[in-house]
Amino acid sequence: MLRQVTAIRYVTPLREGGSLPGVVEADDLGTYVAKFSGAGQGGHPFEYAVIRLVPRVERGEQINVGVLLYCQQRDFLAARTHLDADRVRALAPDVDLPAVAAVLDSLDRTCSGDGPATRMRLGERFRWLAAPRSTMIQAGPVHTGLAVDPAAELDRLMVALVR
Structure with missing residues (x-):
């Protein structure tokens, strides 16, 4: 079988x-x-990037804390995040968790078009959020896929890659 x-x-x-x-x-x-x-024709192409917390950039250690997903055909851009405080403290006990949570919350607001992102198209927002950075919150490489329902795919990726 x-x-x-x-x-x-x-x-x-x-x-x-x-x-x-x-x-x-x-x-x-x-x-x-x-x-x-x-x-x-069963699905729509999408792009996604895993959002990572890199507490000490010089060490390169990381924890997956979210997923950013963009589907142009469905006019969809969203971020889902999950900050596991115990995992973060095990890796870096001195991390300012409220500050990290605030940055993760700003990802969702940017996807929704709050602040300066209001003037950006969805694709521009995705590219800006997924651009390489040398900060504590970084997007990993951009991957692609096909999905009928981008929101459901984002939830599935969160379970598979973050939780």
Whole structure:
């Protein structure tokens, strides 16, 4: 009997055509070749980045604290965050947790268009939030995928990558 896995990230197409074959990453972290029917019309392309807390930038140690997801076709941009105080204290007991929580809260406000972000389009906001930084709160590399419901995908990524 074949094992069933769920594709979580579309890595690359193998060739163009109606059947849309490509390489995908699955929920078991394996890489598979998949053949999609219907010309890939089952989902909308999206981009996401994991938000990381790097308490001491010079050491490079990090804790995943959120996910930022952008789907242009659905006009969707949102961030979900979760700050596990015990994990942070285990890595860096002197971190100012209220200050970190305030920065994480500002990610959500920026996604919503508060403050200077009001003048930015969703894609611009995503690029600005996902840009490399040398601060305590950093976005990891941008990844792509396909999703029918970007909000549900964001929740799924939070469980898989942060919690």
